[in-house]
Each structure stands twice: as C-alpha cells, then as structure tokens.
Amino acid sequence: MRANIDSLVTRIPGSADFIKLDLAKCNMCGRCLIVCTMGLWKKKGNKVHIVDDYKSRCVECGACYQVCEADAIDFHYPSGGKGVVYERG
Amino acid sequence: MKNYDVVVVGAGPGGSIAAMEAASRGLKTVFFERGRRPGEKNSSGCGLGPRMWTDFHFMKELTPDVCPSMRAGAASRSYFVNKQGVVAGYVMARPTESVSYEPAKSFITMNVYRSDFDPWLAGLATNAGAELKTSTLATGLLKENNRVIGVIDENGEKYRGLVIGADGVVSMVARQSGLRKRWGQDHVTLVPQYDFAVDPQKIDDIMGDETLAVWWSALFPAAYQVFFHDGFHLGLGNWMTWWDKNPLHYLDQVVKLEYFQRLVRILDARPREYHAHMLPWLGSPTSTHTDNVILVGDAGGFPCPLEAEGIYPAMVTGRAAAEVAADAISSSDTSKEFLDLYDQKWQQTSIGEEFKTGPELARIWRALPFSPKETMSWFVPMIMEILGGILDWSQPHAVRVRQVMRHVKSYLPQAIPFVMRDVLPLLEKILGDKMELLTNPEKLIASVPELQEAIASAFEEKEGRT
Numbered sequence: 001m002r003a004n005i006d007s008l009v010t011r012i013p014g015s016a017d018f019i020k021l022d023l024a025k026c027n028m029c030g031r032c033l034i035v036c037t038m039g040l041w042k043k044k045g046n047k048v049h050i051v052d053d054y055k056s057r058c059v060e061c062g063a064c065y066q067v068c069e070a071d072a073i074d075f076h077y078p079s080g081g082k083g084v085v086y087e088r089g
Numbered sequence: 090m091k092n093y094d095v096v097v098v099g100a101g102p103g104g105s106i107a108a109m110e111a112a113s114r115g116l117k118t119v120f121f122e123r124g125r126r127p128g129e130k131n132s133s134g135c136g137l138g139p140r141m142w143t144d145f146h147f148m149k150e151l152t153p154d155v156c157p158s159m160r161a162g163a164a165s166r167s168y169f170v171n172k173q174g175v176v177a178g179y180v181m182a183r184p185t186e187s188v189s190y191e192p193a194k195s196f197i198t199m200n201v202y203r204s205d206f207d208p209w210l211a212g213l214a215t216n217a218g219a220e221l222k223t224s225t226l227a228t229g230l231l232k233e234n235n236r237v238i239g240v241i242d243e244n245g246e247k248y249r250g251l252v253i254g255a256d257g258v259v260s261m262v263a264r265q266s267g268l269r270k271r272w273g274q275d276h277v278t279l280v281p282q283y284d285f286a287v288d289p290q291k292i293d294d295i296m297g298d299e300t301l302a303v304w305w306s307a308l309f310p311a312a313y314q315v316f317f318h319d320g321f322h323l324g325l326g327n328w329m330t331w332w333d334k335n336p337l338h339y340l341d342q343v344v345k346l347e348y349f350q351r352l353v354r355i356l357d358a359r360p361r362e363y364h365a366h367m368l369p370w371l372g373s374p375t376s377t378h379t380d381n382v383i384l385v386g387d388a389g390g391f392p393c394p395l396e397a398e399g400i401y402p403a404m405v406t407g408r409a410a411a412e413v414a415a416d417a418i419s420s421s422d423t424s425k426e427f428l429d430l431y432d433q434k435w436q437q438t439s440i441g442e443e444f445k446t447g448p449e450l451a452r453i454w455r456a457l458p459f460s461p462k463e464t465m466s467w468f469v470p471m472i473m474e475i476l477g478g479i480l481d482w483s484q485p486h487a488v489r490v491r492q493v494m495r496h497v498k499s500y501l502p503q504a505i506p507f508v509m510r511d512v513l514p515l516l517e518k519i520l521g522d523k524m525e526l527l528t529n530p531e532k533l534i535a536s537v538p539e540l541q542e543a544i545a546s547a548f549e550e551k552e553g554r555t
Contacts, residue, residue, distance in 0.1 A: 002335075035279055061279065061366050087202075
C-alpha cells in the first residue's frame with residue numbers, strides 16, 4: 001500500500017507555499033523524517049529539506065510542525081479551496 | 090472591516106453548531122471553511138454515538154438522502170492478534186442489558202463520512218442565518234492593543250467579532266491568541282488511515298450489523314476498522330514520540346495480516362483513499378479561552394480522553410461557546426474573566442463529566458492500545474489463554490485447567506503492576522469511598538443485602554436437599 005500511496009490521494013493544485021523550514025533553527029533531530037507518512041522530508045549530508053513538489057503530495061496533517069521542538073518548521077494550511085480533498089474522510 | 094457579533098473559524102461539527110446556535114440567538118455570525126465545502130478536509134472522526142440523538146433534536150432528520158454514507162450497527166468486535174500475526178481469537182459484543190435508553194439499545198455508533206455529514210450540519214447553520222464563507226482560509230487574528238478583536242482572511246478581508254476557534258488540531262486561533270503554540274508531544278496522536286470501497290450488500294451479508302472492530306496486537310498500535318454504507322476505514326494512531334519508523338509501516342502490518350487479507354478478498358474491498366490526521370488526546374483540556382476568544386472541539390482539546398470520540402464533544406462545546414458568546418455580547422464584556430463561564434458551562438455537560446476521570450482514562454488507554462510492545466505482548470496471549478485454553482482435546486480437562494493456570498500465572502509479573510498502576514487509580518476515581526468494598530469481602534457482603542439473601546438461600550437449599 002505504501003508504494004502507491006500517492007495514487008490514493010486527490011489534490012487541487014495552485015496553493016501558495018505553506019511549509020517553511022528555518023535551517024538556522026533546525027537541530028537535525030530527524031523527527032519530521034519519521035512522522036511524515038508521505039516521506040516528504042529528506043536529509044542530505046547534514047541538512048534537512050522538504051521535497052520540491054511537497055505542495056502536490058502533502059496531506060496537511062501538520063505532524064512535521066507538531067514534532068519540531070526546535071520550532072524550525074512553520075506550517076499553515078494551503079490556500080482556500082486548494083490542496084487535499086477527502087471524498088471519504 | 091466587516092462587523093459581526095461572532096466570527097467562527099472552521100465549519101466542522103464544532104464550528105457549524107457554534108454558528109447555528111449563535112445565529113439562532115440573533116447574533117450576526119460568519120463561519121469559515123478552507124475547503125470548497127465543509128467536510129472535504131476532514132478525515133475520520135466518523136462515529137456518532139446514540140447520545141447525539143438525545144442531545145441534538147435535529148439528528149432525527151439525518152437520513153441517507155442527505156448523508157448516503159451513514160451506517161449504524163449494534164455489534165463491535167475485538168480481534169486479538171498474536172506475535173506471529175495470527176488472529177488468535179476475537180470477541181464480539183452488543184449493547185448490554187444495563188443500557189438504559191433508546192437508541193443506545195439499537196446501535197453503538199452511526200458511522201458517517203465527514204464529506205456527507207459536515208455539509209449537512211453547516212446547512213443547519215446557514216438556515217439559521219449564519220453566513221458561510223467556503224474556499225476561504227482564515228490566516229490570522231486581528232489585534233488592537235494586544236487584544237484579539239477579529240479575524241483576517243487570506244485575501245486581506247477583515248472581520249470584527251468574538252472569535253470562536255473551531256479550526257481543529259493545528260489551530261491558527263489557538264496559536265495566534267497565545268493559548269497554545271503546539272501540543273505537548275504526549276497530548277496529540279498521529280493517525281494514518283486507509284479507506285476501502287466495498288459493495289453495500291457485501292458489507293451487510295458478511296459483516297451483519299458489525300459497526301466497528303479493534304485489532305489488538307503487540308505488532309502495531311491497536312487498529313480500528315469502521316464500516317460505512319459502501320466502504321470501511323482502517324487506521325491506527327499513537328503519540329508523536331512513540332513512532333520509531335514511518336507510521337504507515339505499522340498500518341501496513343495490519344493490512345498484511347493473513348486474516349485481514351482474507352476479509353479483503355471476501356468483501357472484494359478495494360483501497361480507495363489514504364488519509365492522515367492528528368488528534369488531540371488529553372486527560373483534561375486547559376487554556377480553552379482568552380480575551381474575546383473561545384476554542385471548541387479538537388482546537389480546544391475536547392476529544393474523549395478514553396477513545397477520542399470527537400464529533401459529539403465538538404458539538405457540545407460549540408453549543409456552550411455560542412451560549413457564552415451570547416451572554417458576553419449582551420453584557421458588553423468579552424474579557425477572559427467573563428468567558429470563564431465557558432469552562433463552567435462545558436464542565437456541567439456530559440463532556441465535563443467524562444473529563445472528571447479524564448487523566449485516569451487517558452492513562453489506561455495509553456497503557457493498552459498505545460503500548461503494543463509493553464502491554465499487548467502479554468495481554469493478548471493471556472486473554473487468549475483464558476478464552477481458548479479450555480476448549481482443547483489434547484489432555485484431560487483437569488490437566489488443561491492446570492496448564493492454563495500455570496501459563497496465566499507466568500503473565501502475572503507483568504499484569505499485576507499494570508493493574509496497580511493503571512487500573513486501580515481509575516477504579517478509585519470512579520468508585521470513590523466504595524472502592525473499599527472491592528478489597529474487603531465482609532464489608533461488601535454487609536453492604537449488599539441481595540448478596541446476603543443469596544448466600545442464605547443457597548445454604549437453605551443445600552440443607553433442604555440433604
């Protein structure tokens with residue numbers, strides 16, 4: 001199921017950016033990499049980043065914002081009418 | 090700047106009921122939904138308990154015409170999955186003889202997809218005169234002299250009024266009003282879930298009136314399965330700090346169970362959607378309001394401390410918030426001190442009653458479904474030893490009973506600390522000074538006349554026979 005997870009989510013494109021990482025605050029704890037079920041956070045060398053196409057893959061759960069005790073991740077919801085659509089939520 | 094009496098952020102069950110109750114009290118009310126229509130951003134929070142039909146008169150108007158996904162059932166099932174991933178047994182239960190009122194005798198939950206239910210509820214609010222703004226993200230709180238006076242949306246439009254934050258677990262209103270930046274890591278859970286499509290007739294034929302199942306195991310946090318008219322959800326959750334790998338890894342452990350796969354085959358169930366959401370799960374809500382701001386539902390931390398039922402608490406607190414808002418506005422005082430009335434109000438409801446034992450309930454749930462490795466590793470085999478051990482033709486039955494008892498005894502070093510640490514504090518809180526009766530048989534017999542009579546008649550009968 002995990003392999004085809006993206007095919008099970010519908011999204012409306014066109015939102016403004018809604019997740020921002022402040023590298024100066026990031027302490028590399030790696031919690032965001034674990035809790036993001038969509039696997040959108042990556043570690044390269046000694047830097048964490050979010051994938052470029054996160055806006056078309058994020059399910060807006062907010063877990064990355066919640067786990068970041070270093071307060072390095074800013075999250076708000078996508079623009080109105082954009083982003084994930086749950087028909088059977 | 091547009092002037093309102095009440096500005097509600099969020100059009101889920103909490104927001105819609107707050108907006109409906111405020112509008113029906115003659116207050117000028119607006120409520121915001123970031124989706125194109127209410128419910129399309131929600132995942133789970135799908136169970137409506139029978140008490141909703143007694144506490145909210147409009148529930149009797151909920152029909153499949155307006156909510157096609159609705160499905161009620163009287164049976165629930167607990168599957169016990171052993172360490173090898175085998176369903177070692179299950180227990181099915183229905184409403185018991187002590188249940189005191191209809192409709193609770195007929196069903197345990199009515200399950201609805203929120204994409205059906207939330208638009209219907211929001212319609213009640215707009216019918217009552219509240220103005221709904223869809224596809225609109227409320228991005229910030231307006232402040233004057235550091236005091237919240239209203240809301241600003243993503244288009245820069247400003248709305249003045251008393252703010253009711255019904256904006257869910259990642260609440261902008263809580264954050265910007267200073268009530269809470271984020272939850273404590275052990276006060277919120279992360280819940281991934283799949284939706285499967287199933288033909289309605291197959292659900293009825295195969296599941297009967299089963300409405301939900303819980304899969305208990307040491308291999309994954311307890312998973313829930315909830316049946317709707319034409320599909321089911323399978324999900325699980327745990328505290329933010331519990332996960333050691335992608336939560337989907339654990340959810341897929343359930344999907345991969347041979348028993349589950351068999352169920353998928355006979356139901357011809359097809360994966361249809363994937364959802365993930367966070368869910369506050371705390372023993373007692375704190376920081377529920379401040380000057381000109383009230384939080385309801387998930388935003389205020391109101392899901393049930395035991396099983397995290399969320400819709401009913403959101404609706405109850407939404408109604409309480411609107412009542413307090415009406416009082417505050419007519420008294421021209423929306424200060425935090427006046428709004429303290431909100432806490433008094435919800436504490437007098439059944440939600441308040443639930444939270445009286447909130448810390449103990451949250452604690453026992455944390456020790457059971459959310460501690461698979463620590464608790465389920467002995468809980469599941471112990472339960473199965475008791476349930477299944479005697480039905481066995483391998484030995485004379487007396488030998489089997491001794492074997493079962495010896496085996497159960499081997500779990501006691503884990504079971505007893507669990508009972509002392511997690512079960513007794515809850516019993517003490519519930520029973521109060523009656524707790525003493527549990528540990529003192531003489532006092533127990535003395536305090537229950539029926540028991541004395543039963544003992545007396547048992548001996549009389551014996552004497553009569555001899």
